[in-house]
Amino acid sequence: MSKRTPPVAKVAAPVITLPVPLPVQTTRLKRKQFASTGDVHVQGDAILTTQLIVGGDCLIDGDLQAEEVFCLGKLTVTGDIRVQSLYVGHTLDVGGNIDVEYLLKTGCSAEWMARMLELDQRKNVDNHFVDQLVHPAILARHAHHDVFGGYGDIQALGYLACADLDCQGNVQLDDVLEAGEVQFIGGHLSAASIHVAGDCNCQGELFSETDVQIEGSLFAATVICQGNLDVNTVCSQGDISTWGSLRANGEISSLRGEIHSGRWIATKATIYAGKYIKAGESVIGEKGISCGADYGILAGTTMARSRWATHGMVSAASKPRLLLSGQFVEAKKLKHIDALEKKRDTELDWEIPRRLKREMLQD
Numbered sequence: 001m002s003k004r005t006p007p008v009a010k011v012a013a014p015v016i017t018l019p020v021p022l023p024v025q026t027t028r029l030k031r032k033q034f035a036s037t038g039d040v041h042v043q044g045d046a047i048l049t050t051q052l053i054v055g056g057d058c059l060i061d062g063d064l065q066a067e068e069v070f071c072l073g074k075l076t077v078t079g080d081i082r083v084q085s086l087y088v089g090h091t092l093d094v095g096g097n098i099d100v101e102y103l104l105k106t107g108c109s110a111e112w113m114a115r116m117l118e119l120d121q122r123k124n125v126d127n128h129f130v131d132q133l134v135h136p137a138i139l140a141r142h143a144h145h146d147v148f149g150g151y152g153d154i155q156a157l158g159y160l161a162c163a164d165l166d167c168q169g170n171v172q173l174d175d176v177l178e179a180g181e182v183q184f185i186g187g188h189l190s191a192a193s194i195h196v197a198g199d200c201n202c203q204g205e206l207f208s209e210t211d212v213q214i215e216g217s218l219f220a221a222t223v224i225c226q227g228n229l230d231v232n233t234v235c236s237q238g239d240i241s242t243w244g245s246l247r248a249n250g251e252i253s254s255l256r257g258e259i260h261s262g263r264w265i266a267t268k269a270t271i272y273a274g275k276y277i278k279a280g281e282s283v284i285g286e287k288g289i290s291c292g293a294d295y296g297i298l299a300g301t302t303m304a305r306s307r308w309a310t311h312g313m314v315s316a317a318s319k320p321r322l323l324l325s326g327q328f329v330e331a332k333k334l335k336h337i338d339a340l341e342k343k344r345d346t347e348l349d350w351e352i353p354r355r356l357k358r359e360m361l362q363d
Contacts, residue, residue, distance in 0.1 A: 021055070023041065024038060029042045032049040033053075034046075035052075037055035038056050040059070041059045045060075046063070047063075048065065049066075051069070054070070057076075058074070060078065064077045064082070064083065067083065067084045070087050070113050072108075075091070077096070078096075079095060081096070083099070083100055085100065086104045088106045088152075090107075092154045092156075094157070095156075097160075098156050098158070100160075102163050104160075106152040107152030107169060107186070152187075153167075153172070156173050158174065158175050159178065160177050161179070162178075163181070167184065167186065167187075168187075170190075170204070173190065176192055177189070177196075179195075181196065181197065183201065187203065188206075190207045195214075197216070200214050200216065203220075206220040206223050207224045207225075212225045212228075212229045212230070213231075215231075216232050218231045222240070223236050223241065224241050225243065227351075228247070232248065232250050233249070234246075234252050235253050236253070237255050238256060239259070239260065240260070243262045244262055244348060245261060246259070249269070252269070252271045254274060254275070255274055260279075261278070262280045262302075266283070269287050270287045271288070272290050273291045275295045276292070277297045279326075280300075282311060282313045282326070283315075283326065284313075284315045284316070286317065286333060291320075297314060297325075298324050300312020300327070308327035314326040
């Protein structure tokens, strides 16, 4: 009879606690490259020839210039930012303007940034290669979803100019947004005016104090434009509202809301709204106009009825159902509205200072 050996007690693996890196504080930072896993406070300008890498939070009381910036925590710059690429883990708060030549991305994970820096490709590196980059407090925030001040937000008192924008939070600007393409905005977008050369994908509300010009497709939950809206195509889950005109080459659609324009709505394609379609002047959808079954189409709401045939008309491939106001006129095109705009004498309130500014620049 063999003896039974007592079970061996399992020894718990030792818990490795990473030392908290010391914060870095300097009056001015002017180097070829700078990297720290801790928090960084620069009491002046930060001018880097190549990379700035910060594993914690970074505060710069001045301007920031570099080729690439990697900040896993919150990046706060009281002055301007001028870089080629900018990657932020949490929020970006800027007191001036933001100039990014290529990609601006917020809400970056530690693993993504570490692989971008190729830390996992180094020799003699175990599975904890991320620890070489990140402040332990940042990892704790991600583990407990305790990100103060919003996750991936961008706030600036000036303008934002970049080739590509990928933001996991809200974008709030006191000045203009100028982008080649807005790949993704996880929250709301608010700016003085918006110009995007490609597509714009916003999960929340898009708000502009003046004009919006999207040369590609615009996708947003709701669109509020206190100026003129000029897009290739626009698709919204909710309302599309403009104080001025709404012009598109492709589809205009509000799946569950209404389309409201202070002036006119015109497209070479179709117009669809789940609720009302309202325009102070004309509505032209060359391939068709349709609204919700229990709603209607209202055109010429700011025009005298005697002017409906010329300035309060509704035109489409066939007369739309539920036409409540305005006069149906056949075979009108987008170019007809463009021709009327060139002859317009009256200007809206926000258009006067903008015209004066253009004339000053031309002189």
